[in-house]
Amino acid sequence: MNHHEAIIERGPAKYFHGRISERNALKQLLQETSKKKIGSSLLIQGPPGVGKTALIEEHKKEASLQGWQVVDLTIPSLYDPKELFRRLTKNQKAHDVQTTFGVDLKIFNVGFVPKHIEETPYLNEAIIRSQPTCLVLDEAQTLELILSENHRDKVADFFRTYHNVLSEKGFVFLFGGLSPTKDVLRQFGISRFNPKAIHYLGMIGKHAEQQIIRDWLKKEIQTPSHTTFWIQQISKQTDQWPRHIQSYANALCNYLKPKEVLTNQRLKQVLDDGNDLKNIYYQQRCDHLDYEYREMIAHVVKTLPHPFVKRHFIEAFSTFLSQKESQKLYKTMLLRGILHLDQDGKSSIPIPSLKTYLIETYGAGQPPPSQAQLLPRKR
Numbered sequence: 001m002n003h004h005e006a007i008i009e010r011g012p013a014k015y016f017h018g019r020i021s022e023r024n025a026l027k028q029l030l031q032e033t034s035k036k037k038i039g040s041s042l043l044i045q046g047p048p049g050v051g052k053t054a055l056i057e058e059h060k061k062e063a064s065l066q067g068w069q070v071v072d073l074t075i076p077s078l079y080d081p082k083e084l085f086r087r088l089t090k091n092q093k094a095h096d097v098q099t100t101f102g103v104d105l106k107i108f109n110v111g112f113v114p115k116h117i118e119e120t121p122y123l124n125e126a127i128i129r130s131q132p133t134c135l136v137l138d139e140a141q142t143l144e145l146i147l148s149e150n151h152r153d154k155v156a157d158f159f160r161t162y163h164n165v166l167s168e169k170g171f172v173f174l175f176g177g178l179s180p181t182k183d184v185l186r187q188f189g190i191s192r193f194n195p196k197a198i199h200y201l202g203m204i205g206k207h208a209e210q211q212i213i214r215d216w217l218k219k220e221i222q223t224p225s226h227t228t229f230w231i232q233q234i235s236k237q238t239d240q241w242p243r244h245i246q247s248y249a250n251a252l253c254n255y256l257k258p259k260e261v262l263t264n265q266r267l268k269q270v271l272d273d274g275n276d277l278k279n280i281y282y283q284q285r286c287d288h289l290d291y292e293y294r295e296m297i298a299h300v301v302k303t304l305p306h307p308f309v310k311r312h313f314i315e316a317f318s319t320f321l322s323q324k325e326s327q328k329l330y331k332t333m334l335l336r337g338i339l340h341l342d343q344d345g346k347s348s349i350p351i352p353s354l355k356t357y358l359i360e361t362y363g364a365g366q367p368p369p370s371q372a373q374l375l376p377r378k379r
């Protein structure tokens with residue numbers, strides 16, 4: 001019984017709120033880079049569901065408003081000039097581009113293919129340098145996984161050409177990705193991030209959370225009722241976590257007809273449904289881990305003071321795992337969004353209710369056997 005088309009689990013937000021400092025930082029970056037005629041990079045890093053893609057979409061809107069050409073990159077477009085050309089010209093209106101070899105070319109969005117394929121890289125460069133340009137790569141952590149050696153070199157070349165280049169008009173790389181993205185980009189030579197240019201996303205503010213819920217009730221459902229009580233009840237469950245807020249917004253759309261009056265019976269349905277969706281999200285965080293690992297995690301997070309440094313994490317797991325296994329688990333937990341890395345280099349479980357979920361779901365029994373207990377059996 002879904003009356004709404006607005007339901008989305010991820011990506012651009014219909015009712016975006018918060019992230020004020022991040023949005024101001026982008027505005028400043030755009031101004032500075034076009035004034036100083038330099039290139040810069042901005043990285044938005046954080047666990048799944050924290051709102052990276054939604055923020056990137058807002059950034060893209062802002063850049064477009066300020067007259068920047070905004071281009072979504074794909075991984076193949078980083079090593080294949082033809083693919084990059086397609087991306088660059090996808091939304092281009094016909095306009096003149098002065099190429100590096102002094103020829104004026106008209107770029108058309110439909111069906112224009114350079115006559116000589118060798119010209120493509122020069123054309124790409126010409127298009128990028130013809131206007132202030134923002135190149136966007138979301139999910140940038142995947143660079144690590146899918147590249148063959150041959151492609152790796154080409155991607156590194158690409159970044160070398162454009163990262164921190166002097167650009168007549170201004171140039172920005174906008175990256176989004178999970179916590180290890182900064183390290184992944186370093187492997188490709190992008191290491192000189194200005195500390196202000198990495199945004200570690202965590203929970204959004206209480207006020208923004210309430211505004212989002214209010215918009216779903218008032219603008220989407222268009223309920224005639226007072227919304228204060230509902231906002232209060234829902235925000236008790238959402239932990240200032242964008243993905244959770246979206247889950248309850250989806251529940252609202254599932255259970256309320258347009259312009260419906262708010263009743264207690266409906267509230268219960270919405271809270272139950274939202275809660276189910278929240279638990280599914282938590283299950284998904286764990287579904288790549290063996291059960292025994294989940295038990296270890298539950299027992300460790302019960303006692304480990306938050307936030308913690310990586311070394312404490314490794315030490316805490318040393319009862320159960322070898323150092324190498326603990327290192328691997330740490331990375332997996334970052335990638336799955338069970339851990340969040342903040343700007344001080346400290347880690348924590350990103351959402352309070354995720355910690356509770358882990359402890360209640362996997363921490364009830366005895367702790368799993370320690371290495372010391374296992375070793376004699378192995379021998």
Ligand SMILES: Nc1ncnc2c1ncn2[C@@H]1O[C@H](COP(=O)(O)OP(=O)(O)O)[C@@H](O)[C@H]1O
Binds near residue numbers: 052054204
């Ligand atoms: N600041 C925000 N305001 C409103 N909705 C948001 C905000 N941030 C994220 N969302 C919504 O939360 C959900 C998860 O966000 P998403 O950007 O997909 O997360 P990520 O890319 O970090 O995995 C999406 O449905 C998105 O629209």
Ligand SMILES: [Mg+2]
Binds near residue numbers: 052138
């Ligand atoms: Mg995303």
